[in-house]
Amino acid sequence: MSVQAKPQVNVKQAVPFFVVSDIQASLRFYVDGLGFEMKNKWIDDGKLRWCWLELGQAALMLQEFRKEGHDSWLPSGKVGEGVSICFMCEDALAIYREITSRGFNRRGLLLATGFG
Numbered sequence: 464m465s466v467q468a469k470p471q472v473n474v475k476q477a478v479p480f481f482v483v484s485d486i487q488a489s490l491r492f493y494v495d496g497l498g499f500e501m502k503n504k505w506i507d508d509g510k511l512r513w514c515w516l517e518l519g520q521a522a523l524m525l526q527e528f529r530k531e532g533h534d535s536w537l538p539s540g541k542v543g544e545g546v547s548i549c550f551m552c553e554d555a556l557a558i559y560r561e562i563t564s565r566g567f568n569r570r571g572l573l574l575a576t577g578f579g
Contacts, residue, residue: 478515479523479548482536486511486527493523496567497558521550 483489493499493516502522503515513526529535552558 476522481523481525481543482528483525484528484530484542486514486525489525490514493525495565496562498561498565499523518550519552523548 481489490501494501497518499516499518501514502517504511505513511527513524515522515524528537530537550558
């Protein structure tokens with residue numbers, strides 16, 4: 464009887480990649496509001512085009528879409544509609560207290576994203 468080796472797990476993480484219309488507004492939400500830290504970034508022609516953000520073991524990527532030129536893209540519908548992202552945490556109320564201690568509340572987070 465032969466014992467087969469269990470294959471190594473190759474996939475380590477799934478990371479949401481959000482294409483956004485205003486990366487600075489998105490950074491205000493994720494970094495200033497939620498407390499994410501920028502770990503990697505791509506700057507092109509002096510402008511931040513892409514970044515990798517982390518908070519604890521959670522990560523996400525942001526990239527601003529170009530509105531004109533050869534790499535432009537305009538969404539055909541409302542951006543983000545139907546997308547949900549859930550952060551699993553030990554103490555959601557502690558995160559809420561941390562966010563509000565930085566002066567953000569529900570309205571402030573909406574304003575930071577440009578949706579308020």
